[in-house]
Amino acid sequence: MKQLSSAQIRQMFLDFFKSKGHDVEPSASLIPVDDPTLLWINSGVATLKKYFDGTVIPKNPRITNAQKSIRTNDIENVGKTARHLTFFEMLGNFSVGDYFKESAIPWAWEFLTSPDWLALDPEKLSVTVYPKDTEAKRIWHEVVGLPESHIIEVEDNFWDIGEGPSGPDSEIFYDRGQAFNNLPEDDPESYPGGENERYLEVWNIVFSEFNHLPDGRYVEQPHKNIDTGMGLERLVSVIQNTKTNFETDLFMPIIEATQKLSAGKAYGQNDKDDVSFKIIADHARTVTFAIGDGALPSNEGRGYVLRRLIRRAVLNGKKLGIEQDFLYELVPVVGEIMQSYYPEILDNQAFIQKVIRSEEARFRETLDAGVNLLNQSIADLKAEQQTVIPGDQAFKLFDTFGFPVEMTAEYAEDEGMTVDMDGFHAQMEAQRNRARSARSNEQSMGSQNELLMDIKSESQFTGYTQLDDKEAVLDDIIQNGALVETAEPGQAQVIFSRTPFYAEMGGQVADHGDIKQLDGTVVAHVTDVQHAPNGQNIHTVEVLSPLHVNETYWLSVEPSRRQKVSRNHTATHLLDQALRQVLGEHTHQAGSLVEPDYLRFDFTNFGQVTPEQLAEVEQIVNEQIWAALPISAIETDIESAKKLGAIAMFGDKYGDVVRVVSIGDFNKEFDGGTHPSNTSELGLFKITSESGIGAGVRRVEAVTSKEAFEYLNHQQALLNETAQALKVDQVNNVPQKAEQLQADLKASQKKVEGLQAKLAAQAAAGIFDDAKQVGNLTLIAKAVQVAGMNELRQLGDDWKQKQASDVLVLATTVGEKVNLLVAASDNAIQAGIKAGDLIKQIAPLVGGGGGGRPDMAQAGGKKPEGIDAALKAAADFLAK
Known part of the structure; x- marks a missing residue:
């Protein structure tokens, strides 16, 4: 077996499948794009769904990747087992309707055992197969030459996630020897696929050959696929011959750095400390990569997962004697380990550290509050002999x-x-x-649409340079779920040899317009345009007169809609760049929508955006509009585009040839959308709203051109109306008048509060003079006429100062509602009377509920007629 680093193993895997004609797909963001079924990207295939369900036909049906992934369903097991991780890398090779078992199995064997590659000992490898998959078993035995004793049939070897692609799978196990086993050699579970530590699963090859239909039936897929997954961390532990994943070069530098931060603790001395070291190492990797991809701590969704991981790491740091913020210090260690394949971690190191350290500090404050709550709970329970x-x-x-x-x-x-x-x-x-x-x-994955997948006709987009095309030949018509030669009046989908109609993509909505005969007669309206699986622009049309395959038509885009959409698209580029300038380079796009009448732009940001920052962003965008910057586009290879400084949009995938849109020297982006020729065509840019829409994600809505002018006119009209209502001559005086009114209102409120206090004092006159003896305690229980709960609390404070009784119960009616207040002296509390308990007994009688501390509690209700009964019930409670 070769001695290899984790970086070498990862690269060797990709190189092997590249030599077999596979394209290397870059690792996608951990945050899923347009996939509501996933909280995180959790496997290599998760980012390739569009290829497997037939939504998109890949340029090359052979794909390989090393995909960063997060799974947190077994978070409690991390550190306690040899293999559980929250963050891991999945190595995979994929065939989308190309090769199948006859290639996938021998290639897997070649990579694992060939002297040119990993050179694992073939004697130490075993496989499991699905019992009915006789073809896979035959290939393993007859083609690969694996002895039948090393091929085990397992009923569970069938990959199925519900509706969509499914099929048998074959798992490959490496025998680490009995020394690694946690079971006796003759234990029934001591076999490849059993629950043991000796036989380690290193690779799973899924033969995706069926569609699982909604009615439960399994039918053959029109295009059979290969989907494999091999955990990098497991493979590295085999090749580096470590007991668990954590002793490999992927984790040990993090553990060693943690040792230096701890109070003299060392890895490998005792199991309890080792669990903490492992949890910290795992969680440090996870939060570093997740924050690097745009996730931020919060109380929901993936932000909640991040917060929980950071807190678990901090708590385990405390167990190792680390009392200061420390997790952020591990970020550069993670970055250095992963630099060969993920250089972006070190590039974004400062921002990632800032987020983690802020969350650590926040948690230490929360932790103190939690310890206080726990201690109080323990004290209360002990007092009750619990x-x-x-x-x-x-x-x-x-x-x-x-x-x-x-x-x-x-x-x-x-x-x-x-x-x-x-x-x-x-x-x-x-x-x-x-x-x-x-x-x-x-x-999580749809079934393949064979009809659309099989349409291979070429289609050229001509809409960058023209809005009309009189040379468009109608190649394909789909109507009523079938390919037809003629489209009758009604709805249909059509594909032309060339088209000026933009298909919805990158947030930019599709063009609308008409299909005409060459004499100008309109025969159909285009209502939507999308991308077909093989990349053609497929038009949804409302047919007015029959359309015929192979005929030439005049395609005409509605110019006003295109013009408005293009302006707003350019505005998103200007906005994106301005946000980076004002908020920092860590900010990146998290989605957009470009409509004719407005634009919506989502972006990541750690914290709120101030009004001053928004104003600065708006100013920068308008300055670029008024500077009349030329807008140009070129097509080039991806590396040249990056050298030009072009920004890649969040979540987008790019081919070998990319289109770069430049707005003067202000902005360059990878972009396939449409734009005007000069920023001056936007006229004006105005932000209409800014808000938070999720953990660390903000949203700006804005308008340009005519819509911006109309928006400002509307705001001016509202301001004029306000000036009239405030009776000021000029709108410039509105702020001053509003401040004056606020000051007058504040003075009036203070005066009212003073009068209410006097009324409360008058109403309270004498109420503390006749406390009644109830058992061993004294009680004042009365209805008073005051303005509300604030006044009741004031009376409660007066009662406490005068020590007028052991227990106070007051009620007042405010309109149709009731306010109740209960207070208990130290003497009453020692006797077992708690204000919170008492108010819970009497509040239902006034149609409400409440609670509070042992010395003070309050409640509200909706039944004023129940006040007398509530006051009597208070006396009865004390009597018992």
């Missing part, structure tokens, strides 16, 4: 403060208590159910 921390309290500590339940259990154990683990797990399952119900119920 020895078990309820599951819902443990879950709150976990969910709100990031406390692992194991940490709560440790605290409890120190106090001679336990945790209701059944109750905790019930809360966890309820949370998982809520998360599942909130996810999209769409299947």
Whole structure:
């Protein structure tokens, strides 16, 4: 076996399949694009769905990649097992309707065993196959030469995710020897595919040959596919002969850096510390890559996952004696390990560190609050002679403060208590159910549309230079789900040999317009244009008169719509560049929509955008418009485009030849959309709104040209109306008048509050004079006429100062609503009376509910007629 680094192994895999005619697909962002079924990219095939379901036909049906991935469904096992990771790389080779088992199996064997490649010992390799897949078994035995004793039939070897592609698979296992086994050699699970540590699965080859239909049937796919996955970390652990993934060169530098930060702890000394080292190393990789791809910590979705991972790492740092912020210091270590294939980590190091350190500091504050809450809970439970921390309290500590339940259990154990683990797990399952119900119920991959996939006719887009094309030959017509020679009146889909109609892409909406006879007679309206699987522009049309295949038509784009859309598209480029200048280079596009009447631009940003920053962005964009910058486009190879400084848009994939749009020297972007010839055509740019739409993602909506003028006119009209309402002569005086009114209002409110305080004092006169004895305590329980809860609280403060009784219960009516206040003295609390408990007893009588601290509680209700009963119930509560 060769001695290789992880970087060498990754590159060797890609080089091997490149030698077999595969195109190397770059690793995509961890944040899925246009896929509501995934929180993260979780496999190599996840970014290639469009090829496998037939939505897009790839230029080359042979693809290979090393795809960064995140899975967090088994996060609790990370660090405790040899293989569980949240972040990992999946090496894969894929065939989209090209080669199948007869090539995929021998190639896998060649890469693993050939002296030119990994040179693994063939005697140490075994495979599993699906029992009914006799062809795969035959190839392994007869073509590869694997002994039948090394081929195991396993019923579970069938890949199926519901509707869509499915099929048998074959897994390859490496025998690490009995020394690595956690089971006796004769244990029933000690075999390739069993639950053991000896036989390590290194590769899974899926033979995607069926479509799983909604009715449950499996039918053969028109185009059979190969989808393989080999975890880089596992493969490296085999080749570097390490006990687990964590002793490889992918993790050890992170662990060694953590050792230096810890209080004299060392990896390999005891299992407890090792778990913490492993968790930190894994989570450091995950959060570094996730933040680098635009995810930010938050309380929902992938942001919640990030927050949880950072908090788990911090807590495990504390177990190693690390009291200061430290996780951010591991970012450059991760970057250096992965630099050969992911240079962007070191490029974005400062921003990634800033986000992590901010979250660490925030969590340390939260952690202190959580410890205080836990200590208070333990004290309260002990006071009630309880020895078990309820599951819902443990879950709150976990969910709100990031406390692992194991940490709560440790605290409890120190106090001679336990945790209701059944109750905790019930809360966890309820949370998982809520998360599942909130996810999209769409299947993760659709079935292939053979009709569209088989249309191979060429189609040229001519719309960059012209809006009319009189040489468009109608090549294909789809109507009522079938290819036809003639389109009858009604809806149809058509493909022409050439077309000026832009197909929706990159956020820019499709062109509309007409299909005409060459004499100018309109025979159909174009209502939408999309990309067919083989890349042609496929037009959705409303047919007025029959259309015929092989006839030549005059295609005419609606000029006004195209013009407006093109202007707004250019505005998104200007906006993107301006945001980078004002907010920083870490900001990047996270989606856009370019309509005729407005544009929408989503972008990542750590924190809010201030009004001053927005104004600066708007100013920069307008300056480029007024500078009348020329707009040009060239086609070149991708490397030349990058050297020109062109920006690649978020989530987009690019071929060997790319189109670069330049706006003077201000902006260069990879772009396939349409634009005017000069920025002056935009006239004016105006931001109409800015808001947050998710964790670390902001949205700007804006208008240009006529729409910007109309927007400003509307704002001016509103300002004029406001001036009239405020009775000022000029709109310039509106701010001054508004400030004056605010000051007058504040003075009036203060005066009202003073009068209310006097009324409350008058209403309170004498109410503290006749406390009643109820059992061993004194009670004042009365209805008073005051303005609301603020006044009741003021009376409560007066009562406390006067020590007028042991318990106070006050009620007041505000319109049709009731406010209740209960207060308890130290003497009452020592006697077992808590204000929160008492108010929960009496609030239902006024049709409401409430709660509070042992010394003070409040409630609201909707039944004023129940006040007398509530006051009586308070006395009865004390009497008991």
